Amino acid sequence: MEKWSIKGELILNCSCTVFCPCVVSLGKHPPTEGRCQGWAGVRIDQGQSGETDLSGLNVALLLDIPGNMARGNWAAAAYIDERASDDAYDKLVRIFSGEARGTTGLFSILVSQFLGAERAPVSFEREGGKRRLVVPKRIIGEVEPIGGKEPGKEVVITNTEYWIAPDVVVAKANQGRVRAFGRVWDFDGRSAEICEIDWRGP
Template identity: 75%
Template sequence: MALDDASVGTVPWTIKGELILNCNCTVFCPCVVSLGKHAPTEGYCQAWSGVRIDEGQYGDTDLSGLNVGLMLEIPGLMARGNWKAAAYIDERASEAAYEGLVNIFSGKARGTTGLFGVLVSEFLGAERAPVIFETEGKARRLMVGKKIQGEVVPVEGHKGEDIVVTNTEYWMGPDITVATATKGRVRAFGRVWDFDGRSAEICQIDWKGPR
């Protein structure tokens, strides 16, 4: 059953899982430590992201096992807003789960992703799609048909251990694994992006709302 607009920002929700992101920054994204106060390395941000939901609820609706793909375009400083965003929702989602995920990723559901409602000036849309999130060894892959095809791997640090930026106030989560894209291709909404070799992030997420 569809929720009326007035109730959307009052529904309790949770998402636990993993997020991967690849952007056009040539070195690790400065937004993580500057919290959006430092410009992206190219002066603007173009990015794709994937979310694997291991456990999740939107009200009484189970979101566990679903995947979401995102496309983001930010003209300058992240904190100044004017973002454009689009979402691809797992085609396996029930109608209630689809609505819940659209509300979460558009910011309408408030909580952790509520900042999208403030920063995104143009939500390009949401659509159902085959969203595949795979892990093989340390590599993570996101495939949304021919629209997003990406793979990210952690950057090795001392003794081969992953480099992790810990204890941040970054909105996605406090611990961000520094990664790079072995493939980063977007062909969607008139965008043609290739970010192979560019900055990437891996983050364990524990999000909730509406507060």
Template identity: 75%
Template sequence: MTNDSIKSETEVAPRDPSAVGTIPWAIKGELILNCNCTVFCPCVVSLGKHPPTEGYCQAWAGVRIDEGHYGDADLSGLNVGLVLEIPGLMARGNWKAAAYIDERASDAAYEGLIDVFSGKARGTTGLFKVLVSEFLGAERAPVLFETEGKTRRLIVGKQIHGEVVPVGGADSDQDIVVTNTEYWMGPDITVATATKGRVRAFGRVWDFDGRSAEICQIDWKGPR
């Protein structure tokens, strides 16, 4: 899909606010995440019952949407950047979150992605509505998600510069993958580390080079 075809989705009728939470949506693609944990994030297997290695979580994430829609709005080819802050145990909530939405998104796609990543759209990301106590906001931005070999790279203007690579295993051709989990992002999580993890956004100044990272193939949907 070309950039022009994505922009042309402005013909889609504006959403009805009362319909939020009932609109069918789906996203397939890849998510990368880098947090301040010094070793692989314990939340993947403990499902938030074990605290982050530093006692609190600060993270950035990037989502590449290969195929997706929100109602009639096409989301395919768009990227999203996220900033997350969790004060303690993930399952206890009180999260703060912010989203950077691909500047190529149509108005309908932009609003739909805000609904998805704020949890209002329900479904896979519906837990955000419960866990996020403060949504810091959403902004349109140039969101670049690149893949070069095994390296994944997220660049969101001057706000997020991130790069993650899988942690090497005994067989260099095989990634280390935690499989068959109940993690909300997806059942199979590739163990990774950040070669660059810089955030300068919403008053946060974070540098997580060398810290924990994750790579996950996502297949999300809603509202159920």
């Protein structure tokens, strides 16, 4: 199985009304609304899978989790940057479905229903502290860090065992709209997070 690595940034917005309890409970505490529904965006600054360059591509994810994250039975889908070559597309689907093992390997255990992967124009932009993800007609999201006591300094939960990243910036969604795979979600004002990622496998 070939080696792969991804460095970049991940943003996530979910249905929790306050900051995601999964970060510190590692999925053992239930989501605030009983189930977790959310979307995520990944900006790949540097990425490689075997001989295939993944740098500069974006990926969007849809996640629908019926209860405690650690109990599995997730439904998930992926939107892969339409700029990806056929080879890069295949490699990214393997990584984000968990098939490529490594950091994202738990998807292969926790996701019982992979709704599919589609090519799409996935846009991931940053303006100041705001991050914006757009998959036209499917996902429109914007998140930004919450305010802290010291102006201009992010509120960060550090040194966690959270699988996405050990340091998580606490954020909120200015906009979080999903219209995809039979899901119609509006999570404006709900929990969000921003993470610098350094993933690899197998």
